[in-house]
Amino acid sequence: MQYNCQIFLIKIQKCIQKKYTINLSYRRKYMLKKLFIILVFSFTTFVWSGSSFADGHCQGSTMNDGQTGGKYPQQYELSEYESAAGCTMKFSENPNIASINATIQGNKGLPGVADRLPDEPLVVVPYDSVGEYGGTINFLSNATEAGTSDMLSTRHVNLLRFADDLSTIVPNVAKDFEWNSDFTTLTFTLRKGHKWSNGEPFVARDVEFWYEDLMMNPKIREKPYPYLLVGGEPMTVDVIDDQTVRFNLPSPFPGLTATIAWSYNQFFMPSHFLEQFHPEIDSNADANAQALGFADGYDALAAYYGNSGWTDTPTPLLARPDLVAGLPYAAYPSLEAYMTIEDTTEGRVYAANPYFHQVDTAGNQLPYIDYQNERYINENEIRLLKLVNGEVDYKSQSVQLESAPQLLDGADAGGYSVQINPGCGAALFSFNVTHPDPEKRKVYGDIRFRQAMSIAMNRDEINDVAYYGLGKVEQFVGFSPAPDFVPESIKMHMTQYDPDGANALLDEVGLKDVDGDGFRELPNGDALAINIDYATQGIGGVEVELVARYFNEVGVKTTFKEVTPDEYRGSQAANQLDVHVWDKGQPLAIVAGNPETFKPPFGNYFNHTQGLDWAAYIDSNGSEGTEPPQWVYDLSDGIDKFQSYALGTAESNEWGEKIATMLTEQSLLIGTVKAPFPTYHRNALKNFTQFKTTSYEYYRTYPYLATQWWLDE
Amino acid sequence: MINFIQFTLTRAGLAIITLLLVCFIVFSLMELVPGTCAERYLAFKNTQGSQITYEDIEKEKIRLGLDKPFLYRYGKWVSNIVFNGDFGDSCILRMNINELLSGRFMLSLTICLVALIFSYLIAIPVGIISATTKYASLDNTLKFISYLGIALPNFLVALCIMLFMTVYYGDTMTGLFSQDYENEPWSSAKLFDFLSRAWLPIFVLGWNATAFALQTVRALMLDENDKLYVMAARARGISGMSLLWRYPAKHSLGPVINSIGFDLNRIFSALPIVALILILTEAGALLIEALARSNDQQLAGAIIFLLTATIVFVNFITDIILAIIDPRIRKGVMGGG
Structure with missing residues (x-):
């Protein structure tokens, strides 16, 4: 600084020497002004690397700049960010927000952006760049309520979220959360000043209303969702104050936070709007609903809410088009990034929520993209054509590995990129251990038979032929992907290709070729013929053909x-299958809340139920079905134990390893090759990161912050 | 005249019985398909990542009334249509079918009728030329093009054109409207938009139908052309087009009028596959969805009901027209009058 002044003084002296007549007071003023400018300039240069002004506004930093988050990865609370980056945040908004807002039926004129955001908005660190506003993002789904979750996840919000490491649970709508020491009360702090998409305040009562009055009301949900119960018992929800809400659990269940983080079911509903139709809350509910043309209060709730946790159920725009014009809102107010403004059997259109609670590191309110346009196409080939043509901005659901070569081929011309990411599930083979034929049941129930069938498979060949060599040979261990606590030996248990070993085991079981036709007979002499019924929705035909050959x-x-x-x-369902063959796999986070893989029938209606008779025995306390062997009870107790500890603790890992080992060593669900799946995105879609998995689990794009995507066009 | 009224009423009665019978058959066939709509609906939900139990499916069945006996459901459905004009709700789409089909069925019908008119406009003159031309090469060329229309599957033609358009124009040519007009009320701009896209299905369906009609006209013309009355006319010095139009063509076209209903049905049967490929938002695509994907009895029944009603109506009208214009039939109906 001194150096600068000296130069300056020398310059002045030079001026005097040149005999310019300079008034002294003027000279002093001039000097001070210049001094100030120099001061500011030097300081700015000094702190520019931090990309913010000490007394200025945040300029925005990204994950690329190394701004990787505060208490939770990739995000900050406002004050946390301001002190970390040493700047104050000035909020700005989408220049088109007024016209976007005008497309949302029932929304009034907008207050300024600072008044629309919560007092403490969530600061999201963008992956690569602070985005630019505008544009419409194009999606493809299959049909109304079919194949739409991929798209829905891009606007989805919940109290919590999985970060993109897929293991850290971070707050989203909630400001923070806290367990008590034994995992029986879970307390959420909400954001002060957080507003629904219509500008009404979002408060703790909205969480209570959702749980007590919608989810637990038998007139709306006849039976509550199992994942909203703890050990089959309901929780209670207490409103402490407007910004504090507490879940009281009947027994310890740390998996609840994981459930909230991946579930499509949003743990809040706009009570300020829906209560007026709820006959148990408002005595005028039926009259209120009838005035709008609904049959009664419950009918109005059904029309708006769809009576389920799904956010893809038709809005009144689709279900009651004759009433829409007279309704206060075309869809219930939401906290999501986008609001439904069009809903037909051809597709849906969504508009950015002007009250969305997230901002980027420069204070720009998210989301960046103005509209979402979702079209329905139920033909795989036509979807593929549209993808190759670059008519879609992002898609992973329903894109099969078989399409990968065509997609990769057209990537340059179509201006898009394809990631090949592991899925969570894999096609599994499971022998029906409670087959109605007693002789087959005996054989399928014999662990040596199941082991023999596992090592009879040439998994490397399956990988090469059916998965272009892109898959990964792996045993199914109950968790998918296999967590670190599962030892390598278990992950590869009985995956070696050993036909001689298989033959020896089969001989031991008593399956001998009595009539000399080259095929083994059952121990009682009857023919053994296994028929594999399969559907291509569950497994590819090539793999089945190979396995049948082995x-x-x-x-x-x-x-x-x-x-x-x-x-x-x-x-x-009729228990007629020899082998159950379907894709199955649940990651750690879901197993923490859902025990189905570890209890008979070891799956559900839509994948594997090879232990139906054992399940019947347990459910009926022994009056129906067949008594299962002891290991089934041990496994069932094991998963209960596992679920009572918080993920990542030593106890949790210990029990996780135990049940994974128990399940895998039974060769009950035989894994072959874990297939990868393509994830497609157009190159113009920015801040798109590398996905860890391409799967429904973790709710598709939700961990990867679709709200900070922007279109560079 | 009494005879004519009697004839009309009998025809009308038969038409209604046919209509009910067809719907009953459709309803029954769908009953035989494994998996109910409740199950399909929840299977959809399962692709969304929801855990579903047996109880959920049972509950959904009860909600949709699928637990009631088949005849009861059919009876209720038919009486609702007849007495209230209401087709009920679509099981899978969860919306009122009248609402759903209001515009779409007319769109389908328009596409089919335009394709039909297009095919007749070409088939009749070209068929006559083909049958009577002196140039074997012209006849053969026309025959070749028309056989190609019969031989190439509609969906393949549609796919090829789409592929061509995608590669050379970067437009997949799907849909009936561009997105700007999809939810707009009808206007001249929307009609233009519709036509700029609808030509493809009309062309694809029309080509196939033209080929059929052309072959029919050609065969009939060849038949009639050698008959004595034509020779007699020729002997009287009538020749060229006026001979063709006044004598053999007039008689060849009777059966063509008679087959309008049949042709319409054939075109409509081809429509769903083409519609599916081209992502047309009309009733044909919905029909195949309802039949093959969702087992949605109400929706499939409603579309078949409307289609059958149209065809039965067209047949009824052509019967009446023929009875009026064709002296041979008129004589039979009027009892010698």
Whole structure:
């Protein structure tokens, strides 16, 4: 600084020497002004690397700049960010927000952006760049309520979220959350000044209303969702004050936060709007609903809410088009990034929520993109054509690995990129251990038989032929992807290709080729013929064909037949299948809340139920079905134990390893190759990160912050 | 005249019985397909990531009334249509079918009728030329093009044109409207938009139908052309087009009028597959969804009901027209009058 002044003084002296007549007082003023400018300039240069002014506004930093988050990864609370970056945040908004707001039926004129945001908005650190506003993002789904979750996840919000490491649970709508020491009360702090998409305040009562008055009301949900119960018992929800809400659990259940983080079911509903139709809350509910043309209060709730946790149920725009014009809102007010403004059987259009609670690191309110345009196309080939043509901005759901070569081929011309990411699930084979034929039941129930069938498979060949060598040979261990606590030996348990070993085991079981036709007979002398019914929705035909060949090669006569998913499920429910074949896999976070893989029938109606008779025995306390062996009870107790500890603790990992080992060593669900899936995005879509998995689990794009995507066009 | 009224009423009665019978058959066939609509609906939900139990499916069945006996459901459905003009709610789309089909069925019908008119406008003159031309090469060329129309599956033609358009114009040519007009009321601009896209399905369906009609006209013309009355006319010095139009063509076209209903049905049967490929937002695509994907009895029944009603109506009208214009039929109906 001194140096600068000296130069300046020298310059002045030079001026005097040149005999310019300069008034002294003027000279002093001039000097001070220049001094000030120099001071500011030097300081700015000094702090520019931090990209913010000490007394200025935040300029925005990104994950690329190394701004990786505060208490939670990739996000900050406002004050936390301001002190970390040493700047104050000035909020700005989408220049088109007024016209966007005008498309949302029932929304009034907008207050300034600072008044629309919560007092403490969530500061999201963008991946690569602070975005630019504008544009419409194009999506493809299959049909109303079919194949839409991929798209819905891009506007989804919940109290919590999985960060993109897929293991840290971070707040989103909630400001913060806290467990008590034994995991029986979970307290959420909400954001002061947080508003619904219509500008009304979002308060703790909205959470209570959702749980007590919608989810637990038998007139709305006849039976509550199992994941909203703890050990089959309901929780209670207490409103402490407008910004504090507490879940009281009947027994310890740390998995609840994981459920909230991945569930499509949003843990709040706009009580200020829906209560007026709820007959148990408002005595005028029926009259209020009838005045708008609904049959009664419950009818109005059904029309708006769809009576389910799904956010894809038709809005009144689709379900009651004759009433829409007279309704206060075309869809219930939401906290999501986008609001439904069009809903037809051809597709939906969404407009950015002007009250959305997130901002980027420069104070720009998210989301950046003005509108979302979702079209329905139920033909796989036509969807593929549209993808190759670059008519879509993002898609991963329903894009099969078989389409990957075509997609990769057209990537340059179409201006898009394709990531090949692991899925969570894998196609599994499970022998029906409670088969109605007693002789088959005996054989399928024999662990040596199941082991033999597992090592009869040439998994490397399956990978090469059916998955272009892009898959990963792996055993199914109950968790998918396998967490770190599962030892490598368990992950590869019985995955070696060993036809001789398989033959030896089959001989031991008593399956001998009595009549000399090259195929083994059952121990009682009857023919053994396994038929694999499969549907392409659950597994690819090529893999089934290969597996049938491997079974035949070790003398187990096997045929296979493609059926429709309905036929498959029909035979499955009637317990007529020899082998259950379907895609299955649940990551740690979901197993923490859902025990189905570890308890008979070891799956659900839509994947594997190879232990139906054991399940019947347990459910009926022994009056129906067949008594399962002891290991089934041990496994069932094990998962209960596992679920009573918080993920990541030593106890949790210990029990996790135990149940994974128990399940895997039974060769009950035989894994082959874990297939990867393509994830497609157009290159113009910015801040799009590398996904860890391409799967429904973790709710698709939700961990990867679709709200900070922007279109560079 | 009494005879004519009797004839008309009998025809009308038969038409209604046909209509009910067709719907009953559709309803029954869908009953035989494994998996109910409740199950399909929840399977959809399962792709969304929801855990579903047996109880959920049972509850959904009760909600949709699928637990009631088949005949009861059919009876209720038919009486609702007949007495209230209400097709009920679509099981899978959860919206009122009248609402759903209001514009779409007319769109389908328009596409089919335009394709039909297009095919007749080409088939009749070209068929006559083909049958009577002196140039074997012209006849063969026309025959070749028309056989191609019969031989190429509609969906393949549609796919090829789409692929061509995608590669050379960057437009997949899907849909009936561009997005700007999708939810707009009808206007001249929307009509233009519709036509700029609808030509593709009309062309694809029309080509196939033209080929059929052309073959019919050609065969009939060849038949009639050699008959004695034509020779007699020729002997009287009548020749060229006036001979063709006044004598053999007039008689060849009777059966063509008679087959309008049949042709309409054939075009409509081809429509769903083409509609599915081209993502047309009309009733044909919904029909195949309802039949093959969602087992939505109400929706499939409603579309078949409307289609059958149209065809039965067209047949009824052509019967009456023929009875009026064709002296042979008129004589049979009027009892020698």
